[in-house]
Amino acid sequence: MATYFDVHPDNPQRRTISTVADSIRGGALIAYPTDSCYALGCQLGNRDGIARIRTIRQLDDRHHFTLVCQDFAQLGQFVHIDNDVFRAIKAATPGSYTFILPASKEVPRQLMHPKKKTVGVRIPDHVVTQALLQELGEPLLSSTLLLPGEGEPLTQGWEIKERLDHVVDAVLDSGDCGTEPTTVIDFSDGDVEIVRRGAGDTSRFE
Numbered sequence: 027m028a029t030y031f032d033v034h035p036d037n038p039q040r041r042t043i044s045t046v047a048d049s050i051r052g053g054a055l056i057a058y059p060t061d062s063c064y065a066l067g068c069q070l071g072n073r074d075g076i077a078r079i080r081t082i083r084q085l086d087d088r089h090h091f092t093l094v095c096q097d098f099a100q101l102g103q104f105v106h107i108d109n110d111v112f113r114a115i116k117a118a119t120p121g122s123y124t125f126i127l128p129a130s131k132e133v134p135r136q137l138m139h140p141k142k143k144t145v146g147v148r149i150p151d152h153v154v155t156q157a158l159l160q161e162l163g164e165p166l167l168s169s170t171l172l173l174p175g176e177g178e179p180l181t182q183g184w185e186i187k188e189r190l191d192h193v194v195d196a197v198l199d200s201g202d203c204g205t206e207p208t209t210v211i212d213f214s215d216g217d218v219e220i221v222r223r224g225a226g227d228t229s230r231f232e
Contacts, residue, residue: 028057028194030187035200038157046196047161054195055079057171057186059203060094061152062122062225063179064171064186066194067094070164071134082193084174090210091137092124092146094166096159101147104132104165111213114231120151122225126212137167144214154200170207178205 029049031042050056055068055075066082068075070093079085095101098116105127107115115125129138129145138145147165150156159166171186172179180186183199190197209226212219218231 028187028191029196030183031196031198032183033154033198033200036153038154038200040157043154043157043161046158046198049196050162050166055193056196056198057180057183057190057194058155058158058166058198059152059183059200060122060150060155060168060208061120061203062150062170062206062208063181063204064183065092065094065168066171067166067168070137070167072167073136076136076167078193079169082190083169083172085169087140089169090124090126090139090144090146092148092168092208093133093137094155094159094168095147095149096156096165097149100165101149104130105145105147106130107213114213114218118226118230119149120156121149122151122206122208124148124208124210126210126214126221128214142214144212146210148208152203154198158198172207179207181205 050069055078066079124146126144133145187197206225209224210222212221220228
């Protein structure tokens with residue numbers, strides 16, 4: 027059964043955040059809120075966690091996983107980024123955007139797109155997520171909590187606990203965080219491609 031954590035949205039309890047971070051380091055798969063919608067997350071090198079996310083969401087090997095980063099310095103360790111793209115992303119973060127970029131050698135091969143060798147990265151504007159990332163000290167490997175055959179992600183922590191009780195290890199609930207996934211921008215080929223229009227404003231990239 028998944029452990030349920032009720033977290034204050036503005037002042038997340040430090041002990042709770044520390045407990046969750048420890049569980050992630052121990053191999054846990056969690057459901058947690060972001061500035062767009064709920065996501066599934068685990069530690070970067072957690073092969074079992076990655077496999078469980080693929081199973082829950084019925085994903086193939088072409089799916090772009092996202093590295094949810096605390097800040098730009100952390101993000102820059104995992105992707106290759108030139109000056110023009112740097113400025114464009116810097117202006118849009120933190121926020122509800124996922125950026126597809128060429129992966130650096132720090133990214134495990136199983137997380138990359140098999141042909142393009144790219145990965146998704148993002149910096150969320152969410153107090154609880156940021157507190158967790160700070161405590162964890164590394165990116166959280168993530169994927170939107172959108173179940174197969176459903177048009178919108180799950181939005182309520184209690185419902186996630188109820189429906190995914192036996193397939194995730196913990197659920198963080200800090201209240202409703204919306205139903206719209208991130209806007210996805212692909213910079214991997216040098217040009218700007220809007221892959222998915224979501225919570226982030228696309229006008230700055232058009």
